[in-house]
Amino acid sequence: MIPTRQLGSSGIEVGALGLGCMGMSWGYGAAERDEERSIAVIRRALELGVTLIDTSDIYGPYENETLVGKALAGHREEAILATKGGLVIDDASTGAMHRDGRPEQIRNAFEASLGRLGTEHVDLYQLHRVDPDVPIEETWGAMAELVGAGKARAIGLSEPTLEELERAHGVHPVASVQSELSVWTREHLADVLPWCERNGVAFLPFSPLGRGYLTGKLDAESFDDDDMRGRFPRFSAEAMAANQAIVDVVTEVAGDHGATPGQIALAWVLAQGEQVIPIPGTRRIPYLEENAAAAFVELSAEDLERLDAVPAPLGERYPISYNP
Helix, strand or coil: CEEECCCCCCCCEEECCECHHHCCCCCHHHHHHHHHHHHHHHHHHHHHHCCEEEEEEEEECCCCHHHHHHHCCCCCCCCHEEEEEEEEEEEECCEEEEEECCCCHHHHHHHHHHHHHHHCCCCEEECCCCCCCHHHHHEEEEEEEECCCCEEEEEEEECCCCHHHHHHHHCCCEEEECCCCCCCCCHCCCHHHHHHHHHHHEEECCCCCCCCCCCCCCCCHCCCCCCCHHHHHHHHHHHHHHHHHHHHHHHHHHHHHHHHHHHHHHHHHHHHCCEEECCEEEHHHHHHHHHHHHHHCCCCCCHHHHHHHHCCCCCCCCCCCCCC
């Protein structure tokens, strides 16, 4: 079993790494999706102590929650189940969506998620994105009502600003913040991560493996037409070639430890603080087991210095037109 960490000040204990389930149903190449195999991955995760299982209503859309619900049937008490609401899909074929943080929308979305997940409560309910047209106090208040009703044990936000965090935290304790963090995505190290540490809030990095790039196993020809990475600037052929310098350092450190580049990338994220609980995604048990083993990799101060010194990546995280 992997070591555990606390989900902020919520009193909820989870494995030091969680499992992001999005790619099982959404975003990364339909050809690799296999429901039976994904269910086996989720159940194996629980055996390894990877107890934080993260999904969202928009993944699929809706299909991922249904899949997770099937996987947790008979295993619900072994998992710390996290889902999200607050985004609404406009066109599933293109992934077009909009934000909707109205209290009535949050309540309806939450109840629909419970139905798909086949559960009476979730352990963590997260606002997928803050709606700029709805005061955060109204959205967060509706989510706090779910905690009061015993339907959610804790609530969190994804990709909030510091101001939004402060305003939400003033209404009801924020248990977690889910944002991107990895060796090549470090924007939150200077502000949001220190805020989380000061306020007893967990930080849940999504894409801690750089959407797979930091494993050293991807190239510009890796992406099917329905793989969203092919549309992201950081995954253009030019950017991937330039960013190989980052992977080279990760690979060198991996060689020193007899580990894989992916394990070193995850170990770096884990080393950013005890409040950090990365949620790498995978659709295969061997990669899940490899990721879980990263919890036992101990990086030296010299290792961290080498990884901290890698060059900034070429390419933005998202296209300008992409605004979830």
